[in-house]
Amino acid sequence: MTAATSAPVGAPATVGNLKRTLMVPGPTALPxxxxxxxxxxxxxxxxxxxxxxxxxxxxxxxxxxxxxxxxxxxxxxxxxxxxxxxxxxxxxxxxxxxxxxxxxxxxxxxxxxxxxxxxxxxxxxxxxxxxxxxxxxxxxxxxxxxxxxxxxxxxxxxxxxxxxxxxxxxxxxxxxxxxxxxxxxxxxxxxxxxxxxxxxxxxxxxxxxxxxxxxxxxxxxxxxxxxxxxxxxxxxxxxxxxxxxxxxxxxxxxxxxxxxxxxxxxxxEGLQNVFARHRVLGRMCRAAVKAMGLELLGPENPEANVVTAFRVPEGVDGKAIPAGMKARFGITIAGGQGKLSGRIARIGHCGYYDYRDIVTTIGALEIVLDGLGHPVELGAGLRAAQGVASEALGAAA
Ligand SMILES: Cc1ncc(COP(=O)(O)O)c(C=O)c1O
Structure with missing residues (x-):
């Protein structure tokens, strides 16, 4: 075997990104x-x-x-x-x-x-x-x-x-x-x-x-x-x-x-239940983003549950966030379009998405932002997302 075909020894760039996860607002994951x-x-x-x-x-x-x-x-x-x-x-x-x-x-x-x-x-x-x-x-x-x-x-x-x-x-x-x-x-x-x-x-x-x-x-x-x-x-x-x-x-x-x-x-699933699921996913995502010290784009709206857009924090290269998510975790999120290019990032959660998708994405985003120099306490976003989900589920076992 030649050196060119072996993986380099040292700190891994990823902890395995064998799975591809689409967290963009379309095209979305297929059941x-x-x-x-x-x-x-x-x-x-x-x-x-x-x-x-x-x-x-x-x-x-x-x-x-x-x-x-x-x-x-x-x-x-x-x-x-x-x-x-x-x-x-x-x-x-x-x-x-x-x-x-x-x-x-x-x-x-x-x-x-x-x-x-x-x-x-x-x-x-x-x-x-x-x-x-x-x-x-x-x-x-x-x-x-x-x-x-x-x-x-x-x-x-x-x-x-x-x-x-x-x-x-x-x-x-x-x-x-x-x-x-x-x-x-x-x-x-x-x-x-x-x-x-x-x-x-x-x-x-x-x-x-x-x-x-x-x-x-x-x-x-x-x-x-x-x-x-x-x-x-x-x-x-x-x-x-x-x-x-x-x-x-x-x-x-x-x-x-x-x-x-x-x-x-x-x-x-029932159409109204589909809407209710998206409400929880949207709330989880917004709560997590805020808990990471990020600013949502525009005023919060409990019905805005298609995609969560947040401003790229000061000093961070906006395009590096989606790039890092993809390269390190196999998770595709979207950047900004048109005049918001490089200034916001967007996490899509419309369609075939559930609790696991949000938790995985938030967990990865914390690590990516940390690596890009945005001060984030690992677990803060996850805790916030879990809090929303736990509250939504109520006391049911
Ligand atoms: C709100 C909205 N309108 C229109 C379009 C355009 O749809 P398509 O790319 O399928 O032509 C999109 C696609 O992202 C969209 O999100």
Whole structure:
């Protein structure tokens, strides 16, 4: 054996990182049932077997979106659903409002620009939520706006917006919310709250690989889109609706079967229990981060349970935190996006995540931060996370 193939002798850089753990807000970890569904022989997309799967998936998606309205499924990433919402709900040259508090909110405005739709971009500081009062004022200043685009869970900052308050602020205009990262994580009863359109994707709370995009739309949104004419070819809502349980194009059959397995798991756990689990995970993570002497990005919100974002402490190289987590522990966390690049780090906990994932991540983060010169008492974050979990579990043995 040559020296080049032997491990160097001395202090190990890791204590074994054989296991890969994804703690980013998408794509997220897959449950074994979903992995297994992906390994099954493919079904013919026009066969009765697949049509039955499709119908079951659309029905179960309706439960997760908490809507009696239409749920449209596209072979696309989440951005495809966002693009379809702009193309189907706004005419070229029409004025709309985009209320953004981060990278994904800004994406609405970019899509509008591309579609020839005139978006007024109302921006809020990254890390803070959209202010409903400011939205109402902006709409008063600019008459003639009929559609407002915003974000439920702003993944770039961890912020979750107050959709009921935004619903009230936009009056009788159409409200479109991006729930790509929040669907199946943070409660969003769209019918009850009167959110007209919610868009999402498969690869976050829904525990399925990337590649499926969803649009849930109520009657008045569907009527508006039908009145405007085709919203492109592939992403046209009417064409997709008319296809019913036979998608007008070859659907990503395997992904749909995997999604069915994931939706069965959500159903078995119970949607409200899924939200409750995420509430505990979010609280554990926030408590741990604070106990490590780190500062959360923006004000704390008990419903912001998709991703925990914290500021990189003074004197620490922001990019070294995710790099150290990956290299030393095989744990992937996310850095900041856009103007927050290098300034924050983000721990995703949306989807197939539980107590163990948070404890492992926090335990590793303490060591990484310690190594990077941030003074942290080993165990402080872990204790805080355990405290939250223990309290949540109550006295039950
Ligand atoms: C809130 C939000 N909107 C939109 C997107 C874009 O989704 P995709 O990357 O699937 O196109 C993401 C993905 O991270 C997201 O988190």
């Amino acid at each position: 074994p049932e979903v992995v297994e569904a992906g390994a099954r022989p493919i079904l013919y997309s026009r066969s009765p077997e697949f049509v039955a799967v499709w119908e079951d998936v659309v029905r179960r998606l309706g439960t997760v979106f908490q809507t009696e309205g239409d749920v449209l499924v596209f072979g696309a990433s989440g951005t495809g659903a966002m693009s379809s919402a702009v193309a189907n709900l706004a005419a070229r040259g029409e004025k709309v409002l985009v209320a953004s508090c981060g990278n994904f909110g800004d994406r609405w405005a970019k899509i509008c620009a591309d579609e020839g739709v005139e978006a007024t971009l109302l921006e809020f500081e990254w890390g803070t939520p959209v202010d409903p009062a400011a939205v109402a004022e902006a709409l008063e200043r600019e008459p003639g706006i009929e559609v407002v685009f915003t974000t439920q869970s702003e993944t770039s900052t961890g912020v979750v917006n107050d959709l009921p308050a935004l619903r009230a602020a936009v009056g009788d205009r159409i409200l479109v919310a991006d729930a790509v990262s929040g669907l199946g994580v943070v409660d969003l009863p769209m019918d009850r709250w009167g959110v007209d359109v919610v868009v999402s994707g498969s690869q976050k709370g829904l525990m399925t690989p990337p590649g499926l995009a969803f649009v849930a739309a109520n009657e008045r949104a569907i009527a508006r889109s039908a009145g405007l004419g085709p919203g492109g070819f592939y992403l046209d809502w009417e064409r997709t609706r008319k296809g019913g349980s036979r998608s007008p194009f070859t659907p990503p059959v395997t992904l749909v079967c995997q999604l069915q397995a994931a939706l069965e798991l959500i159903d078995a």
